[in-house]
Amino acid sequence: MTSNDAPNAFPILASSDLTTWRLTGFVFPEGRTPAWTLTGVNQADFWAPEMHRVRGEFWVCFTARMQDRSLAIGLARSERPDGPFEPDDAPIVTGDVLDSHLLVDAHGAPWLVWKKDDNGVWPRRLVAMLHREPDRVRELFDAGEDQRTAVLTLTLWPWVETLEPMEQFFVLQPLIEAATAHFTELAERLESLRARAGGAEATEIAMISRALRTRIHAQRLSADGRTLEGGPAVLLENDQPWEAHLIEGVWITQEGGRYYLLYAGNDFSTAHYGIGAAVADTPTGPYRKSSEILLSSSAEWWGPGHPSVAIGADGRHHVFLHAFRPGAPGYKAFRALLTAPVRFEGGVVSLDRSVEARSDRPLGGPSRRA
Incomplete structure (x- = not known):
C-alpha cells in the first residue's frame, strides 16, 4: 500500500479469509530503501506498489521520488512474498511517472504499464x-x-x-x-x-x-525484468467527461483471450473519483472503453479508485480498491481497502451480483451509483 513518507515503506499484509490480516514485513524496511530514492519526513513519497509472481519470483513495482524530486518507477524482487526484496540499482522509468502495473501476457512475456503524470x-x-x-x-x-x-x-x-x-x-x-x-x-x-x-x-x-491529457503507457520488459524492450505504446488517455483531467491506477486482467483493463479517473481527493473499464484483444490494444463508469461514489464510500484484481478462495475474480469515508477525502486521509466480486465475460466488465458484497465493514463492496 502507499506509504508516502513513512520510515518503513510498503507494509506487506497476508490473509486467508480477507477479513483477518497480519503484517508479515515491509518491502523496504527503514534504512533499506533504494539508493536512488529521496527519503525523510515531508520529503519522501513512496506510492502505489504492486506485487506479482513472475517466473517463480515475486516482483514489486512502485513509484518513488528521486533526489531531484521527480517521480520515477522502480522494481524489486524476492524469492518470497514477504521478502526480503532486492531493488534495482536505478529506476526503470523516469520523468514524472507513476502508478506502475505488471502484466504477464498470454505468451508469458512481462510488460510494464505506467502513467505519465502530466496532470x-x-x-x-x-x-x-x-x-x-x-x-x-x-x-x-x-x-x-x-x-x-x-x-x-x-x-x-x-x-x-x-x-x-x-x-x-x-x-x-x-x-x-x-x-x-x-x-x-x-x-x-x-x-x-x-x-x-x-x-x-x-x-x-x-x-x-x-x-490536460493523461496518457497510460505500456512497454515490454526483458525476461529478467531488468530492462525495457522496444518502445512504449499508449494504451489510453482521458477522453470521457467523467474522467476530467486524468486517468491512472491501471490493472489489466487476461481472461478468455481478451485483456480487460480497469482504471481510475478524475481527482482522487474528491467524490468525483471513480473506476472505468476497457477491453482489448492484445496487451497494447486498441482498448475499447465502456460507455458507463463501473464504480463511483456511494452513500457508504467516496472516491473508489486504483483497482486491482485477484482470484479469491471461492474461485471468483475480485476487484480490490481504496475509498474514503463520506466527506473525508484528501492526501494522507484514511482510505479503506474494499473488495467486490467482478466478472469478465464477452468483452464486458461487471460487478458479480450473484455474490453479496460486504459493504458494512472496511473490506466490502462499494455500491454503484446510478
Whole structure:
C-alpha cells in the first residue's frame, strides 16, 4: 500500500479469509530503501506498489521520488512474498511517472504499464499564466466563486511556486476542483484563447492544453525484468467527461483471450473519483472503453479508485480498491481497502451480483451509483 513518507515503506499484509490480516514485513524496511530514492519526513513519497509472481519470483513495482524530486518507477524482487526484496540499482522509468502495473501476457512475456503524470503539471502552469495575465480569469471561468478562487490562487503564486510538490497540491486543490468541475468547457476555452493569443502566450497555453491529457503507457520488459524492450505504446488517455483531467491506477486482467483493463479517473481527493473499464484483444490494444463508469461514489464510500484484481478462495475474480469515508477525502486521509466480486465475460466488465458484497465493514463492496 502507499506509504508516502513513512520510515518503513510498503507494509506487506497476508490473509486467508480477507477479513483477518497480519503484517508479515515491509518491502523496504527503514534504512533499506533504494539508493536512488529521496527519503525523510515531508520529503519522501513512496506510492502505489504492486506485487506479482513472475517466473517463480515475486516482483514489486512502485513509484518513488528521486533526489531531484521527480517521480520515477522502480522494481524489486524476492524469492518470497514477504521478502526480503532486492531493488534495482536505478529506476526503470523516469520523468514524472507513476502508478506502475505488471502484466504477464498470454505468451508469458512481462510488460510494464505506467502513467505519465502530466496532470501534475498543468495546475502550476495555469496559475503561473494567470499570475502574469489576470484578465484571463474571466475568459476561463464563468462562476463567480470559481473566479474568486482563481484570483486568490494567482495572487498566492509567488509563494506557492517555492513550496514542495505536495504542498503545492494542497494550495492549488481548490483551483483544480474548480477547473475539473467544468473540464470540457475549460479545455475548449483554453483552445479558443490559444487561437487568439500569440507568441509565447500561445505556446504556454498549448503546453497547458497538452498537459490536460493523461496518457497510460505500456512497454515490454526483458525476461529478467531488468530492462525495457522496444518502445512504449499508449494504451489510453482521458477522453470521457467523467474522467476530467486524468486517468491512472491501471490493472489489466487476461481472461478468455481478451485483456480487460480497469482504471481510475478524475481527482482522487474528491467524490468525483471513480473506476472505468476497457477491453482489448492484445496487451497494447486498441482498448475499447465502456460507455458507463463501473464504480463511483456511494452513500457508504467516496472516491473508489486504483483497482486491482485477484482470484479469491471461492474461485471468483475480485476487484480490490481504496475509498474514503463520506466527506473525508484528501492526501494522507484514511482510505479503506474494499473488495467486490467482478466478472469478465464477452468483452464486458461487471460487478458479480450473484455474490453479496460486504459493504458494512472496511473490506466490502462499494455500491454503484446510478
